[in-house]
Amino acid sequence: MSALHAIKLRYLSQEDLLSTGCLDPIMAIEAADSVLRAYQGGRIMFPEKIVQIFDESTQERINCLPATLLDEKICGVKWVSVFPPNVAEGLQNLTAVFVLSEIEHGFPVAVLEGTLCSNLRVGVMGALAAKHLAPKDSRVIGFIGSGEQAKMHLLSMRAVRPSLELCRVSAKTEAEEEQFAEEMALLCPDMQFEVAGCRSEVAIKDADILVTATSAQAPLLKADWVKPGSFYSHIGGWEDEFEVAKRSDKIVCDDWETVKHRTQTLSRMYKAGELKDSDIHADLVDIVTGAKPGRESDEERIYFNAVGLAYVDVAIALAMFRRASERGAGIELDLQKSMIFEHPQIAEWYGNAGS
Amino acid sequence: MSALHAIKLRYLSQEDLLSTGCLDPIMAIEAADSVLRAYQGGRIMFPEKIVQIFDESTQERINCLPATLLDEKICGVKWVSVFPPNVAEGLQNLTAVFVLSEIEHGFPVAVLEGTLCSNLRVGVMGALAAKHLAPKDSRVIGFIGSGEQAKMHLLSMRAVRPSLELCRVSAKTEAEEEQFAEEMALLCPDMQFEVAGCRSEVAIKDADILVTATSAQAPLLKADWVKPGSFYSHIGGWEDEFEVAKRSDKIVCDDWETVKHRTQTLSRMYKAGELKDSDIHADLVDIVTGAKPGRESDEERIYFNAVGLAYVDVAIALAMFRRASERGAGIELDLQKSMIFEHPQIAEWYGNAGS
8 A cells, every 4th residue: 555645634623723723813814814915916716606505585505615825825615504594493504614625736635614714704804804994993892793703703803903992782682692792701801891782773873893793684773873983894784774885985895896796785785776886995905905095084984895705714714724733733534545446455345345 | 512503524534435335336326327317307406517727738627516416405515636747746636525515404414535436436427328338248348548447447337247257458558457457356356357568459349348548638449449239438538539439329428518518529529510419319317217218239339428427426425425424434523512602611712812
């Protein structure tokens, strides 16, 4: 049996990633910043994703999103299910796995749990935008929505705005708000938490940074509540009245050409003729590279919306794989010990087929 | 920590699959037969594959091919690299991995080595065609090419034509022919093997079933060698002169609409205006279901060409996963033990991020 033909890969569970410090917004923001620049430099292959929808009414689906980081010599795929009816059963909506392969010989190098990466990526893109667009001395952050994406957003925003002192949260139930505050207080002991008693306005008014992370399809966020000088990260679907975007001084997207064909508030406005291409200030990469200005005054209201770019997910997954591996986490698995017909037992195994 | 939110999956290496009898052409032929019918019945989702080519000159690439088996409630993806320059380094050209997810909640259930499945599938499609199209009492099988795909074809053909007694093989070198004969004699002790001394004609003349499994891009196979009443399985690219197809009484494809847009011999003939849609007798599924006749006389020459249908790969991978699991192979891996923020150690782990 020729060791020449052995192929091994590393498997990393969510706990392997978490226990080796991969819930690290700073590492992920650096990976996101770097890969956005690489994409602009033509060093990323990013084909159209494949969507398989199993139920049109519930939108249960599995998406397949590959991307290649040419400079890293890594090609990866995010395999992610979105099953909205899971939530009513107390189960998670989104579940992801990544496979990473090297592109010297095309061999797989890692399989890793991907829900952590996928959810962190959402927060990280908001935080990367906030780094350039939120008030420098942001003190108050307000949330509509209290799920995993809200939590990831809070951790990520703290990484770029350590000045944050107070977090207000509103959710569908007070129990959810309390749970958010209790869990997050443990992770952010230097912050103060206030629950809003299901009143969105209480969570949002006075917020320097506001985040809507909800699956509600209704204009919960009112423009009157958004104070001058604030930064808004929209991460749901349609949860803000059109007036919020209209009163914003700048609108920034991760990728406007993609955003405009989806179903978020900005997409709806575009389709309704209430938003034009020229109303969009920039894509995030142009802010990151300085090609377009970020915040220019203390009074600007700035609106950020991301649809998700899977090459960013792959870049963050790669950073997690490297850190977790360096720190000895996960297990090394044989993909194959040799080529099929080189196995000394192959005749016996083939003979076993029917038994 | 809530066990409700634990997600586990099974990992199966090539050796896990081989040692539990998954190198089983009969099992795979049944899976292929069944999934072809399911596809025709509208019970398969089969989106367009994603191809990422890293080098246009060498065609090094990774393809991403998902499919859903609705009746089995399984959505899977074949993640497969094809790196032709590997061969000169003594490494395998093709390397594959499968991820299978259930579509009740969208959770992954298995990650399995996929080169075995992918290579077996090629042989199995040839054998499923041969079952309906090869001479009933086939005695002699001849090969041009002696690699893994040739070996898989031999094992698969034996499953549908146990009357095969003699195998002749030609390759680029006599050493390759000898290796093929030695290895296959162990797996097929009831068969006789003859090496052709690199003379394709010797391997092919008198063959009831002939197989070309070579990466050569030249018309190695001559029409004059193909005897009346034979069945030809073409599994390379362009390795037979156009006259072979022209003198065939029936041409059958796995999927002609796909074949005609590729680069195989039939595709070249189609593009050159030397083959019309009406020259194609049937797609394989129509032969399998009896919608179109298979072999109708002892004198017919029948030509079969397959490009590969990834939903067949997913169906065979599922059959392998089920058998190997039932037989206790592989390891059960935690994808996650709970949802991210439910982990009792989450604050500590988050604190470790920078360290």
